[in-house]
Amino acid sequence: MTPDGLRDLKDGEETENYPGGELREKSFPSRGDLVLYPFGTVSAHPFSFPFRSMKDISNALSLRFLPLLSGEENVEIVPWVKKTGNGPSVGAAFCIASAEIPGGREHGSPADHHSWPLPLALASAVNGSGIAVYRDGQVGASAVFEDGVPLLCRSGVSAQWNTDDEIRLCREYCLAGEKEALAAEPRVITGREELLKAARETVARFPEYLEIDLSRPALDAARARERTARALWRFSAAAALFGAVFCLFQYTLFLRIRSSMDLLVSEGAAIYRETAGGTERIVDPLSQARGRLAALKGDGDDGGTLTGFLAHLGSAWSGEKKGKDGLPVLEQMRYAGEGADLTGTAPSMESIQALRISLDSGGFQATLGDIQQVPGGGLRFSLSLRRRGE
Structure with missing residues (x-):
C-alpha cells in the first residue's frame, strides 16, 4: 500500500531479513490475501440497467464512457454487478488507467489474491451506506456508499492529502445527487490496524466484493471468459437456427406425406365406388376389392385344376x-x-x-x-x- 510496492496487511511488516543481513521490502505472499492499492486514477460509477447479460452491460458502459475511451490514455472499465435476484442489474463500474493496473506476476497468480482499490475496504465502516475517509501518512482514500454499492471512490499517495477537504467533497457529491442522508455522519479511519479491521469486516459483510479484482491477469482471464461465452453463444444460436430450420423442413415433409396419404385413400375409395358400385362403407378399398374379386371367382373349380x-x-x-x-x-x-x-x-x-x-x-x-x-x-x-x- 506504499508508493513503491506492497506490504503484508496481515502482520504489518514492511521489511524482512535476508541472508547476509540485507534488509529488503517484503514482497506480498501468495496465500490468497487481499491487496489494497491506492490507485491515483480509479473512480467508481454506479449503474442500473434493465438487462442482466454481462455482454449487454459491457456494451452499455462502453457507450456511456465513449468520450473517455477515445482519449490518448488507455482506460480500463471493470464492471461489477451486485447480486439482487431477478431484478435489474445494479452495480458499479470502476474506471482506471491501464498503466496503473498491477501485472500480478511478481506477486502471485490471480487465484492467489484479490486486488482492490483502497476505498472499497471502507464499506463496513459505514454499514454499506455513507461517507468513509481514511488517512495514514501519505496514503489517503475516501468513498461514498449506498446499500453496498460504491458511488464515489478517491485514493492516492500525497503529502497534501487533507481529510477535511475529502469530507467536504463527498458531502457536496451527496447533496448534488439529492442523497443528503448519506452525508449525515461521515466516518474517519486512521492507522493501519483500524484499516485492517475494516477490510476484514468488509470481506465478511460484503462477500460479493470478492468478484472485484483489478489485476492484469484477472482482467485478461475475464476477457477470455467473455470471448469464450460469446463464441459459445454464437455456436448455440447457429445450432438453434439450424435445428429450427430442420424441424420446419421435417414438419413440412410430414404435412406433405400426410396429404398424399389422404389423397391416396380418397382416390382409392372413389375408384372402388366407380368400379364396384354399392353403398357399403369403405374402410380399406384394396382389401374390399380383393374380397369382391374372390367372391366373383367362385370356389376355383373352373378348369384351373x-x-x-x-x-x-x-x-x-x-x-x-x-x-x-x-x-x-x-x-x-x-x-x-x-x-x-x-x-x-x-x-x-x-x-x-x-x-x-x-x-x-x-x-x-x-x-x-x-x-x-x-x-x-x-x-x-x-x-x-x-x-x-x-
Missing part, C-alpha cells in the same frame, strides 16, 4: 378325332398349377394345327412350341396350354 385341364384336353381330342384319321398321339404331359406342357407326334402339320385350334378355346390358350422331323416319317411337337389371363 388338373381335372379341368384333363376334361378340356379330352374334349378337344375327341372332337378332333371325329371323322378324321391320323390324329396326333399324346406322349407326355407335364402339369403345373398354372397350366400344362404337352409333347406328342403327328403324321402331318395340318393335324398339329387342328389340335392347337381345338385346344385354344373354352378359356384356354394353346401355344405351339418346337416341331421336329422324326425318322421313318411324321413330326414331333410340343404345345403349351394355359388358362387365359395367367
